[in-house]
Amino acid sequence: MSMKNNLFAYLQKHHIHIDRHILSYMMCVVIAAILWFLNALNKEYTSEITYPVKYTDFPKGKYLVSTLPKSISLEIKATGFSLLRYRISTSFLPITLDVNGYSNHLLEKNNILEYTLQLKNIKDKISNQLNSDIKLLDIKPQEIDFKFSYAVSRKVPVHPIVDYKLKKQYILKNKINVTPDSILITGPAIIVDTLKYIPTEHWNIGEIKKDISKDIQLAQIPGITNSIQDVRVTLQLERFTEAQKSVPIKVIGLPDSLTIRLFPASVDVTYDVGLSMYDRVSDKDFNFIINYKDVGKSNFLPIQVTQSPSFIKNLAFSPQKVEYILEQK
Incomplete structure (x- = not known):
């Protein structure tokens, strides 16, 4: 039985009355639209697609101090079928850039190592990460600036961030004790050289009337590696006169x-x-x-x-x- 006859049978079963001529016309319109759509997908189109970027293999002993774009825009040419399939199946796959592969071009300026990567120079490498039926036409932005700082280490004091209220007639016996009272930090020189201390995470104690201690996490500063992750913070109390x-x-x-x-x-x-x-x-x-x-x-x-x-x-x-x-x- 044909699709047309099946449709008529369904309409009769559910007591839906539509003129046969109108129904035939509607079927022709639907078939024509499908054929038009399939024909359109066979044609080539130019489109711009945004891709996330994944940076890998950073130079050892150096810290990135510039902000890199999280995505790039690719102008591509492909058939409608390819564009549709690519948007559906791989829209979230990142473009991978091997940073260390370009580190031999770094130039030093004021203790900062700089390099500008012209994306047109690696157009083929980016194109190879796309499907073979997609042609890469252009890339935006046209360049990415990499800036690195040498890794340095320095010992800095730990500063406890503590909120507390002493019960009446009590006083701190000594200043707030931190063990250890200093740590070794490692990171880019332009950050390490400016840090006067490493703060702890906030500890809100409330009202206290006796000695109290707790292991508190150190604050995480972007680009900085701490030699340890937490310290012991102690408050010793006594009565005063x-x-x-x-x-x-x-x-x-x-x-x-x-x-x-x-x-x-x-x-x-x-x-x-x-x-x-x-x-x-x-x-x-x-x-x-x-x-x-x-x-x-x-x-x-x-x-x-x-x-x-x-x-x-x-x-x-x-x-x-x-x-x-x-x-x-």
């Missing part, structure tokens, strides 16, 4: 021909200190000064703090300024 001292005020910049009397001649100091460090604080650990250059600006001289123990907190002192009398020797 408020302490007080009276510390003499020093004068700087005073001419030898003059003497100065201060009212008062010392400051009263208060601060918070951990119990284990309480007896280690002395008057000599503080430095409160006035500067002779401030004389004459007012009847009072401002007091500046230029030195205090690193392990104390909430330092306060009184007064903030003093009266004075200058006398000839």
Whole structure:
């Protein structure tokens, strides 16, 4: 039974009534469209297709410091059948470029190795990665710039990124401890030479009232290889107390021909200190000064703090300024 008769039988079964002449016309239109489409696919067309690029075999001992295009545009010529088949079957296969194959053309400039690859010069290599029934006409971009830096290594400190809140009446016994406190990093010189430290990943602790430790991953910096991947971060806590001292005020910049009397001649100091460090604080650990250059600006001289123990907190002192009398020797 023919397709036409089958279609009529189906329409009659489902009580669908269409004039035979109209149906015949519709069938002719469909067949003509198919034949037209097949004929069109046999013709040659010019088209532009975007391909991803895969870079392989980078030069050893060198680091890429330029940004390479992730894809290239190829202008190709092929039959409609080939274009359709190629788009469906291989649209995501990358074009592979062997970078090391061009590394002997590198030129050094300001410690940077540079090379510009003209894609027209490797047109045949790219064309060989396409189907034989596709003709490669043009490539965009026309060139790719490669820039490499020499690999260097340097030891840098580790900087912990920690958020925490101390429970009332607690203080850090020491500064946050990191083990190891420094690591060896390797990478391009233009990056390694500018790094002052390697940060850890962020550690949000919340409120704490006792010692706490954790292994924390080091932050990954693009182009940089760390000698280790994590460090031990430790916070040691202890209770603190408020302490007080009276510390003499020093004068700087005073001419030898003059003497100065201060009212008062010392400051009263208060601060918070951990119990284990309480007896280690002395008057000599503080430095409160006035500067002779401030004389004459007012009847009072401002007091500046230029030195205090690193392990104390909430330092306060009184007064903030003093009266004075200058006398000839």
